[in-house]
Amino acid sequence: MHPDFDIIIIGAGPAGMSAAIEAAKHGASVCILDEQASGGGQIYRNVSNSKQDQVDILGKDYLAGRQYVDGLRHDRILHRAGVTVWKVDKAGTVVFSDAGRAEQIRGRHIILASGAMERAVPLPGWTLPGVLTAGAAQILMKSGSIVTRDAVLVGSGPLLYLVATQLLAAGAAPKALVETQTRRDLIAALPHLAKALRDWKQLFKGVRMIAALKWAGVPRFKAASDIAIEGEENAEAVRFRAGGKDHCIDTNIVLLHQGVVPNTQISRSLGLEHHYDHTQRCFHPVIDEFGQASHPMFSIAGDGAGIGGAKVAALSGRICALNALARIKKISGGERDKRVRRLETSKRTELSIRPFLDTLYPPPQSVLLPQDETIICRCEEVTAGDIRRYAKLGCKGPNQTKSFGRSGMGPCQGRFCGLTVTEILAAETGETQDAVGSYRIRAPLKPVTLAELAALAETNEKEAAE
Amino acid sequence: MFESFDKSDPGRTLSFTYAGKSISAKPGMSVAAALLTHGVTAFRGTPVSGAARGPFCMMGACYDCLVLIDGVTVQACLTPVHEGLVVERVPITSEDA
Numbered sequence: 001m002h003p004d005f006d007i008i009i010i011g012a013g014p015a016g017m018s019a020a021i022e023a024a025k026h027g028a029s030v031c032i033l034d035e036q037a038s039g040g041g042q043i044y045r046n047v048s049n050s051k052q053d054q055v056d057i058l059g060k061d062y063l064a065g066r067q068y069v070d071g072l073r074h075d076r077i078l079h080r081a082g083v084t085v086w087k088v089d090k091a092g093t094v095v096f097s098d099a100g101r102a103e104q105i106r107g108r109h110i111i112l113a114s115g116a117m118e119r120a121v122p123l124p125g126w127t128l129p130g131v132l133t134a135g136a137a138q139i140l141m142k143s144g145s146i147v148t149r150d151a152v153l154v155g156s157g158p159l160l161y162l163v164a165t166q167l168l169a170a171g172a173a174p175k176a177l178v179e180t181q182t183r184r185d186l187i188a189a190l191p192h193l194a195k196a197l198r199d200w201k202q203l204f205k206g207v208r209m210i211a212a213l214k215w216a217g218v219p220r221f222k223a224a225s226d227i228a229i230e231g232e233e234n235a236e237a238v239r240f241r242a243g244g245k246d247h248c249i250d251t252n253i254v255l256l257h258q259g260v261v262p263n264t265q266i267s268r269s270l271g272l273e274h275h276y277d278h279t280q281r282c283f284h285p286v287i288d289e290f291g292q293a294s295h296p297m298f299s300i301a302g303d304g305a306g307i308g309g310a311k312v313a314a315l316s317g318r319i320c321a322l323n324a325l326a327r328i329k330k331i332s333g334g335e336r337d338k339r340v341r342r343l344e345t346s347k348r349t350e351l352s353i354r355p356f357l358d359t360l361y362p363p364p365q366s367v368l369l370p371q372d373e374t375i376i377c378r379c380e381e382v383t384a385g386d387i388r389r390y391a392k393l394g395c396k397g398p399n400q401t402k403s404f405g406r407s408g409m410g411p412c413q414g415r416f417c418g419l420t421v422t423e424i425l426a427a428e429t430g431e432t433q434d435a436v437g438s439y440r441i442r443a444p445l446k447p448v449t450l451a452e453l454a455a456l457a458e459t460n461e462k463e464a465a466e
Numbered sequence: 467m468f469e470s471f472d473k474s475d476p477g478r479t480l481s482f483t484y485a486g487k488s489i490s491a492k493p494g495m496s497v498a499a500a501l502l503t504h505g506v507t508a509f510r511g512t513p514v515s516g517a518a519r520g521p522f523c524m525m526g527a528c529y530d531c532l533v534l535i536d537g538v539t540v541q542a543c544l545t546p547v548h549e550g551l552v553v554e555r556v557p558i559t560s561e562d563a
Contacts, residue, residue, distance in 0.1 A: 053473065233508055378519075
């Protein structure tokens with residue numbers, strides 16, 4: 001099978017879109033595959049179709065995504081929207097489904113830009129209907145013009161404030177913010193403040209959001225602990241401890257957030273090298289300064305390689321594109337180095353706020369290592385206590401927990417429990433997270449029907465006959 | 467409560483059914499978003515304990531919003547609504563549920 005494209009990009013968020021635009025600009029043929037109906041990823045979701053009232057609520061940073069979506073309209077870029085990638089191999093073949101039909105294409109180089117997903121927040125009651133991620137509430141605003149009224153936001157991090165202020169702007173003020181960061185986190189973060197000031201505009205934006213919440217009279221509870229969501233068929237209340245007192249707030253909607261983590265399903269399925277990042281408390285695929293992964297066929301751009309946010313993602317997308325272009329000999333190594341150097345400088349400036357934010361808003365121990373009764377694998381309803389029991393029975397790695405009790409074997413394929421299982425096993429065995437490792441991920445990366453597989457076999461036979 | 471703030475084209479709605487009930491929605495909405503605005507937050511019961519579940523991540527990662535369309539389980543958050551769409555609850559098949 002001959003390569004169909006010079007470069008295949010998986011994911012049309014800021015990283016993937018800017019990689020596609022940069023690659024096409026230098027004469028490469030590009031196919032960019034994405035699960036959503038239009039380009040933008042989650043951060044710029046639906047931005048090309050957004051209406052004025054959405055833009056008013058979501059702010060001008062959101063609107064910045066339009067330039068990338070517009071840039072995808074290029075002769076050399078084929079944007080396949082609404083498709084689900086479920087297999088990638090080291091020969092550069094990408095298999096995906098489009099409206100129930102499977103297809104495969106091959107590229108000379110692949111850029112993985114599958115972005116981030118919300119960190120799992122395993123608290124008692126987090127599986128109840130009415131409990132969503134803060135990101136989900138934002139997606140509802142972006143893609144459906146829907147707000148969550150009287151929601152309680154639980155967790156920590158910039159997105160918690162952003163969603164809260166966006167809800168405020170939409171006239172749907174949240175009932176309260178239950179925040180987990182402590183005074184100790186603030187003290188730990190202070191040494192990173194000087195560096196963060198290099199990106200003072202971002203810092204100022206944060207201060208302004210917090211001021212807006214105060215001005216609107218939205219109660220904020222800090223250093224909250226013992227958080228539990230109560231309810232039978234739906235969330236009914238959030239119970240927690242803060243300021244030395246027990247609190248209980250009635251609500252039908254709870255929005256959880258403890259930062260985002262790289263979605264490493266594809267890079268894991270390829271057996272690429274990963275390492276555990278102790279500041280961001282998650283695994284990052286190993287990449288060099290050009291975004292090159294541990295196998296020559298793949299570069300990794302954006303939050304999928306480590307959390308940096310939309311601007312960093314767009315810059316790293318361009319860097320990966322230049323890396324890919326040099327690899328397939330569309331540009332010289334010298335030209336790549338020259339162009340990357342300039343992008344690298346901007347990327348470093350954009351990243352200067354990260355150590356401050358990562359240290360100020362860490363996931364609390366109660367989320368990293370939940371109490372025994374808490375469900376950690378949502379699909380198979382496996383609890384933290386189950387995983388600890390498996391460890392005591394001699395279970396050494398995340399993969400073995402599957403045979404012990406099916407954790408990670410449901411439809412989400414370990415996306416939401418993977419990191420928690422690693423953390424619990426590391427704590428129980430005294431090994432490092434790197435030594436414990438993570439689930440082995442295999443294709444199909446998303447569930448496919450037998451009909452889709454069968455149709456793929458037919459096209460393969462036809463191609464072989466030709 | 468999940469509410470729409472879309473004040474444009476109030477007439478432009480379509481309808482589909484969920485578990486036999488008629489649901490109105492705006493074009494471009496996902497099945498999950500449309501159901502949430504109608505107060506439906508629990509879409510299915512889990513195969514393990516039968517516990518109620520509904521949309522959680524809204525981005526195709528968690529698979530909690532599964533529904534049945536044309537006999538195939540699909541993610542409601544990734545499925546756009548269209549006129550006349552028939553959406554069913556996923557039957558619980560586990561024996562102990």
